[in-house]
Amino acid sequence: MLEALQAMGSVLFDPYLLLLIFATTVIGVIIGVLPGLGATTGAALLLPFTLTMEPVHAIAVLSTIYVSATFAGSITAILINTPGTSAAAATTFDGYPLAQRGEAGRALGIAVVSSTVGGVFSVIVLCIAAPLLARVAYEFRPPEYFALALFGLSMLASISAGGAVRNLIGGVFGVWLATIGAEKTTGIERFMFGNYELYEGLSFVPVFIGLFAISELLVQSKFVHRAVAAVLLKAVQLPSMADYKRIWKTVLRSCGIGTFIGVLPAEGATVASMIGYAEARRWSKNKDEFGKGSVEGIAGAEAANNSATGGAMVPTMVLGIPGSGTTAVILVGLLVHGLRPGPYLFTEQVTQVYQIFGAMLLANLMFMAMGLYAAKIFARISLVPSKMLWPIVFALAVIGAYALSASLLDVWIALVFGVIGFLARRFGFAVAPIAVGLILGEMVETNLQNSLKMFEGDWWLIFTQPLAALFLFFAFLGLFGSAIFGWLRKRFWSST
Amino acid sequence: MPASAGAVARLMRHLAIPAIIIAFSVVVIWASLLLDLSPEMIVGDSMQPRVFPIVLMILNIALAATLAIQYTRAPPRPVEMEGVTTWGSIILFVVFFLLTVYVDMMIAIAVVVFAMCLLWGERRLPVALAIAIITPSSIFLLFDTVLRVRFPRGLFTNWYYG
Secondary structure: OHHHHHHHHHHHHOHHHHHHHHHHHHHHHHHHHOOOOOHHHHHHHHHHHHOOOOHHHHHHHHHHHHHHHHHHHHHHHHHOOOOOOHHHHHHHHHHHHHHHHHHHHHHHHHHHHHHHHHHHHHHHHHHHHHHHHHHHHOOOOHHHHHHHHHHHHHHHHHOOOOOHHHHHHHHHHHHHHOOOEEOOOOOOEEOOOOOHHHOOOOOHHHHHHHHHHHHHHHHHHHHOOOOOOOOOOOOOOOOOHHHHHHHHHHHHHHHHHHHHHHHOOOOOHHHHHHHHHHHHHHHOOOHHHOOOOOHHHHHHHHHHHHHHHHHHHHHHHHHOOOOOHHHHHHHHHHHHOOOOOOOOHHHHOHHHHHHHHHHHHHHHHHHHHHHHHHHHHHHHHOOOOHHHHHHHHHHHHHHHHHHOOOOHHHHHHHHHHHHHHHHHHHOOOOOHHHHHHHHHHHHHHHHHHHHHHHOOOOHHHHHHOHHHHHHHHHHHHHHHHHHHHHHHHHHHHHHO | OHHHHHHHHHHHHHHHHHHHHHHHHHHHHHHHHOOOOOOHHHHOOOOOOOHHHHHHHHHHHHHHHHHHHHHHHOOOOOOOOOOHHHHHHHHHHHHHHHHHHHOOHHHHHHHHHHHHHHHOOOOOHHHHHHHHHHHHHHHHHHHHHHOOOOOOOOHHHHHHHO
16 A cells, blocks of 8 residues: 555656656647547557657556546537537536536636546545456456456447447457457468468557547548637636535536446446436436536536546456547557556556556646636637648648558558548447457457366356356346346336 | 338438448458368367357347348438548548658658648648648657657658668
8 A cells, every 4th residue: 555655656756757747738638628639539649659658657648648638628518519528528518508608717617626526536446446356356267357358348338429239330340350360379360361460460559540530530521611609718717615515416426426437348438427417417406407507517527527537447457448448548558568457467567557546646636727727728729720630630640550560551551440430430330349349359259268278168167157157247238238127117117 | 102112212221331241241251261270289179260250240240130120110310421521531541542652651741731731621822831841740850859760761751861
């Protein structure tokens, strides 16, 4: 415990890391306020820039982008009714109406404070829960990891974008992508079509840059001429005592909801903010105010989306299962820098892990300061025209895709996956499931193979392992739970 | 008759996506069946490398069939046709590919960024030109000097690297 606190505190005495966190918080907030450029795209674009950094610095940069961009989406959600990130969509419901009433500063103040409380709460939970979960995960063997990966994939059925079936198709496609290259145990080449650069499989970085950044560029090309009207902002106000009295319960509730949803594999800040908002409305005494500028609505959504960030880091670091699209990119960052996610991370590289947590905590406090003192400037950045922004994103994306392995094939992969991602989104498929599937693909196949070897080919023995059976049961619930409960409710509710 | 013909056409349009997914899955299954078999002594109690992709694609076919049923019950919203900007951007990707392969990657980025600025509505040529020159050159210098990334040989890099 003392070692953990020392490691977290050491962040404060590393001037280079402090400077990096400050600079990345500014970049993260800029990314967050620019419509279309969310935390995931930002992290994917910045990943190549971290290549020469120390592992802790690199992951601190990526996680700072994650927390600061997630918060910053609320600035444009409140001031121009355009969520900078999808996680801030629920903030527009009440943030913009309150801003229209001339209380933009109050709305932003509530968003800043709620986001900070949510973010700090979730990092504390991360510090406590991750080592505990790691202790349980030491006992995991291939059947448990196989079942856990299936559970992670099953959760794709319930993420917000796309429908359950479409998300699962995306997930299966992602898992198939992971089979490209030489098969690990036999060395048999699969779907390489004679291209030996694919021997190690598809590189995650160019695929992610394509799926998140280039596909977003093509999506944004439809909205070139969209005009935005900014609401006048005088100054951000800290919430008054009356506001605190009204929102504290909502904030605490949303912190719990957001962290829990963040921990669930493949769920993320967007789902958390929607549920946080809905629960804020359900428990509120002033339901009529919702949609017209309710402070509880803003607090509910913002505390939930930022608390999901720390929650999503728990399965990412302890189990190697991404808790959201952005943590999928952070997971790739961990792998690129030689930090193998899993329970052993908490015994072998404990100092580095807690330094990363410390950096996340610090980033939450830094974006609070920026939100309070510089929201007005950042709001102006959101008015940068698309015709200037997206060509720059294109340049960053192709050079970033090239930089990791100095391979032109990676650039073509990024462009091809950009078009695939765009077409997928055009027809209602989300791209995050493809990314999650790609990451979990190897985990599923390798652990299935090892389980089969363990049980001498008797695959059904996987079900006899208690933890594996539990995860498979959860996976079953993730896939069919809503249908079963819906049917039961219909049958027994209607009969009574 | 025309009304039912229209309904059939609409249904076919809705089923196009599940049909494409099924066709893709069938092609992958076929390609998997062409994969080499590993000797029994290596595979042991595990599975052949072709089995896992085949299982995935069978799952995908089942999911696509479910999607087709969903679409017949509740048709998806019609998708708007893309405008010139989107198609133009995709064509610029092809231009980027050709210029990178035959001329130089940095020049390709500059040309595409310039064309993309104009395509997306920038009417001030000096502004587009400035973005096209400053962006790739600053990113190039950063990656070359700080991150020590060597870019592929071409017209510009041959001159720069010597």
